[in-house]
Amino acid sequence: MKFLLDKDTWQEIYGSIRKNKVRTGITIIGVMWGIFLLVVLLGAARGVENNFNKLFGSFATNSVFVWAQQTAEPFKGFQEGRQIRLKMSDLESIKNEIKGLEFVVPRLQRQALAVNNFKTGTFGVFGDYPELDKVQKKDLVYGRFINDEDILKKRKVCIIEEEIYKQLFDKDVYPIGTYIKINNINYNVVGMYKQGQIGGGGPQGNIHIPFTTFQQVYNIGDGVGWMMITGKPEFDITQIEADVKLLLKNLHKVHPKDERAIGSFNLGKEIAKVTGFLTGMQFLTWFVGIATLIAGVFAIGNILLITVKERTKEIGIRRALGATPWEVKRQIILESVFLTSIAGALGIILGGLVLMIIDVTIGSGPEAALLNPTVNIPVILIAALTLVILGTLIGLIPAQTAVSVRPIEALREE
Incomplete structure (x- = not known):
């Protein structure tokens, strides 16, 4: 050298x-x-x-979203244009009869006026289960997400996005433990998270409350807005999507070839x-x-x-x-x-x-x-x-x- x-x-x-x-x-x-x-x-x-x-990145990639729409064909005495309504019982049928599932998460949504002192804003309010945090991970800044006790006791607690905090709270105020009014009902803020790009509530942000609390407050009964279904990694999410839609058509007496009655978006396939x-x-x-x-x-x-x-x-x-x-x-x-x-x-x-x-x-x-x-x-x-x-x-x-x-x-x- x-x-x-x-x-x-x-x-x-x-x-x-x-x-x-x-x-x-x-x-x-x-x-x-x-x-x-x-x-x-x-x-x-x-x-x-x-x-x-x-x-x-916050989503479980092997996921599909399923919701109900109107029928496109008459079937078993029902006319075309019938509105399908998903129920909690549908979730149990899906869990029992579809193979390869990891999570089946029901969700509900409404727009509501939120008030904190003299600051107000209209935001998306979601009724959710703790499992949502597993299929769509929340980047928590303070506090926690919904837990099983919240669901069981129908607690009036909420988790807010950072954008909502900026609109309803003064700067440097610690939000955890404070109360905000959502449609004139007081909710205890137990968590705050950063807004995601996908699945967020737009520039206004989202509020999450326990699913059972949402059912009670808005008198939903056993209705479900839509479902987030996650398959195990070794199972084909496209096949799971087809099986779930066929099962729901059978449960709600929808023609098997009716492509409009049950809507879906296969996130796993797009990813x-x-x-x-x-x-x-x-x-x-x-x-x-x-x-x-x-x-x-x-x-x-x-x-x-x-x-x-x-x-x-x-x-x-x-x-x-x-x-x-x-x-x-x-x-x-x-x-x-x-x-x-x-x-x-x-x-x-x-x-x-x-x-x-x-x-x-x-x-x-x-x-x-x-x-x-x-x-x-x-x-x-x-x-x-x-x-x-x-x-x-x-x-x-x-x-x-x-x-x-x-x-x-x-x-x-x-």
């Missing part, structure tokens, strides 16, 4: 680069562009993935589409980046072949003076690795700067398409190591060419 510290070694590399400044510069730009593309595309892919996780897109995007990113890198490295190999041809007489003199074939090879390989390393470092730095600019500009704000576009350090190290290996391998070609010429023939070269 002493040759790496040898001043003459680096002077020779510098002299070679200085003789062909334009050619060397263009070659370095080619390799730099390759790793720059790789870094930026990987960062952009990560930004899209981060945004996707922000949107859907699978997005994850498939992200996987394809990452593969394409690596393919484009590596292909561009290889093209740039081959360009370095071609430049070194030309350089070797131009320096044939010089190499012949070195061989005649006693330089071994390995010493000649080593010098050319070192030049190849040096050029690829410089180009790689510049590409990584430039790519990092571009990702920082993207993060500061279009990567911030609630509507950002790219969230925190970054590249993991191990990925950068792997890319850099790959570049060095490619530089070494491509340097072997001109190096072998350099030592394949006999010294006496090299000295005759004009």
Whole structure:
């Protein structure tokens, strides 16, 4: 390794680069562009993935939403246009007859006026069970979510979103233990959470109260607004969706081919589409980046072949003076690795700067398409190591060419 510290070694590399400044510069730009593309595309892919996780990360991915609508066909004496109403008994039938279920969570919703002292606002009020926090995780800031005791005792407690806190409370007021009025009924605030992108109540926010309390206050009886159904990971959520809808049609005497009576949204299927897109995007990113890198490295190999041809007489003199074939090879390989390393470092730095600019500009704000576009350090190290290996391998070609010429023939070269 002493040759790496040898001043003459680096002077020779510098002299070679200085003789062909334009050619060397263009070659370095080619390799730099390759790793720059790789870094930026990987960062952009990560930004899209981060945004996707922000949107859907709180949901159990293997989930489907089911609700009732009007029938589209007459069946068993019932006319077309009959309004279907889901019941709590439907949930028990689903739990007992459908395989592969993890959670079946009923939900209710109304709009209501909430008041705290002289501050008011109209918000979405949801009747929920504790299991909701398992299929749609709440990012709690203070307190807790609904628990089993709340359900059993029909407690008048509520959990509010952060946006509601900002509208109904003075700044720095601790909300837990305070009371707010919802449609003139006092509710004890037991929790506050950050608003999610998906499933939230829009800019106004949501309030959650126990399902049984909602039933009693709004005189719902055993009605259900809609269900969130989560399947076990090993079961196909699309099949679960079809089985649930068919069962509900049978329970409510709906024609089996009626596609309107029972509505659904398969979150698991939609998420699978997005994850498939992200996987394809990452593969394409690596393919484009590596292909561009290889093209740039081959360009370095071609430049070194030309350089070797131009320096044939010089190499012949070195061989005649006693330089071994390995010493000649080593010098050319070192030049190849040096050029690829410089180009790689510049590409990584430039790519990092571009990702920082993207993060500061279009990567911030609630509507950002790219969230925190970054590249993991191990990925950068792997890319850099790959570049060095490619530089070494491509340097072997001109190096072998350099030592394949006999010294006496090299000295005759004009």
